[in-house]
Amino acid sequence: MSRIPEAFADGPAFVPYLAAGDPSYEASVEYVEALERGGADLVELGLPFSEPIAEGPTIQEAVVRALEGGMTPTRFFEFVEDLDVSVPLVCMTYYNLIYQFGRRETGEPGPEPFVRRAAEVGIDGFVVPDLPAEEAGPLRAACDEHDCDLVFIVAPTTRGERLERIMEQVSGYVYVQARLGVTGARADVSDQTAESLSRLSRWDVPKAVGFGISSGENARDVVAAGADGVIVGSALVDIVAEGVEEDADATTVAERLEATARELKEGALAGENVTGPERT
Amino acid sequence: MSTGTFGRYGGQYVPEALMPALEELEDAYERYVLENEDGFLDDFEERIRDFGGRPTPLQHAEQLSARYGADVYLKREDLLHGGAHKLNNALGQVLLAKYMGKERIIAETGAGQHGTATAMAAAHLDMPCEVYMGRRDTNRQRPNVFRMRLNGATVTPVDTGRGTLKEAISETMRDWATTVETTHYVIGSVVGPHPFPAMVRDFQSVISREARAQIQEQAGRLPASVVACAGGGSNTMGAFAEFVDDEEVALFAVEAGGSSLQVDEAAGVAPNSASLSTGSEGVLHGARTKLLQDGDGQIVESHSVSSGLDYSGVGPELAYLVDEGRVTPVNVDDDDALAGFHRLSQEEGVIPALETAHAVAWLEDATPEQLGDCVVLTVSGRGDKDLESVIEETAKRDVPNAPEMDVFGGGL
16 A cells, blocks of 8 residues: 555645755665655655656756766666665656656556556655646556556646546645746745645645745745645755765765755644634 | 547647646647638738748759659758748747737747747747757757847757757747746647647648649659658658558658667667657657657667757657558668768759758669659758758768868868
């Protein structure tokens, strides 16, 4: 069974993202473990794809570093096995890698072998930014077969019938995109967040908000607006990038990640206690 | 449910934020392009005639005909306004964006011909336009960068990856994901998510619609074969579309064989752009199609002496027609493409785009049985934009039919 519901069981969840293997396999293992110490309830692990069209410059550069460091789907599965963490794990990647793994294993492209292997090493779910609900049938079937969740992104532009179509397919949590555009840390959190959350109010999966959250204050505001979790990627990847730039050792970078994770988790918890007009 | 597929290819593999825009575009494509709502098609046809210069001629190429023992006809898209077939699609899409009430145009470009055509169409229709272009391509194609800027477009160089078309497409998709409510992305070939492959084919099929009528009038028959260069495939699908149902007409898609057909997996590089000949099925830039990729599914960098063919994917409909056996993919390497460039320039007085030079060069390799007795070859564009590349690349190798390259030194 997927362990994702556990992440949302005790109040607002803090969901950090890192690209696996950025900037090196060993450092990246340390970084993910630091996030758990800082309070992560679930970790989204990016499996780098050469054409990350939904990502902004921060994560795109992380993807390049990870690929240059030798990250591959096979190494990714080893990476997950090597992690000493107990929180649920979600694999975030693009569809071609999932699809081609089938060719490598069976001679025919298809998502089932990737999902089977991911489930074996301890992955609980998937986020695939270039796979809309219309194209997700085969991956959804493989996830059902191996007790994994399939998370979908709902964008500010998603309306009407599209919402229904996604609601039928989504499990684990729904990734609520806080604003239009690509990933990237920003100073404020969009008003679109509250509006998006209100459109999903009758969905019975947890709603985790991402895109642009960079501080404890942002996290608090998002939870106060009704989110069940906050997803933070670029602000954490920035810390990894700074470490690369400064040539800092992995332990120092891990400590910074842990501290920032703690701030974000505390922000999320504070949001739960906000009462009055801010709380929708 | 999957929409807009050609057999197992096509579909819509894009971030969720773009899906409503694709639905809106699909609706607009059906109403305006397929059903001529508000007289869209009449407006388009008038503009592509008066602004664009259509119809383009179908020229009997006397020297090539003698050389190959077959009647060779050139469909002269190089004579279209802007010097390439790209205007057919760019004008169609910018006009469609106008009918849809969009306020801004974005596009990506490789050789610069699509960017140039889009910038011209946007100026003609008074729309602001931004064009993304790989940094390496901005250096290879400076004349087109100037032309885009002269037409008022912003040209934004893309520094990621190898700085070619693949990276420019990814960057344009990122812009679109941010500005989708007010902006139309003019995709430059029969690639990308549905409805782009079908819509771009429809705008480009004017090439084969005219060619089919012209050859019947001039030769009193259909051609035995149609030959077109293939990168993303807009010239190819445009040249083939109206002949697909004529099963007696052989269709040859000529790809860039680069310097080798082998993929260097460790380096992540294919020294060619022959995705129809050598690629495998995968998902890139919104569609399932044939791709140059490694065993993990990472997209490998392509290569061609012609930046207009330098792309790791190809249109899904072409991938389907190849699987069905209707279209035969063939390829020509960089050296032969340069020889083809010089041959058409010297023997017919037509200086072709390096893309077209691949198709011309393949006539040299083709058997008489393949070509038959009557050939239509599309001159996809003119070669002005490629002159610096041709001078540099010709000087590097032994191209037997090239002029003395020393005369191009000293200041050029």
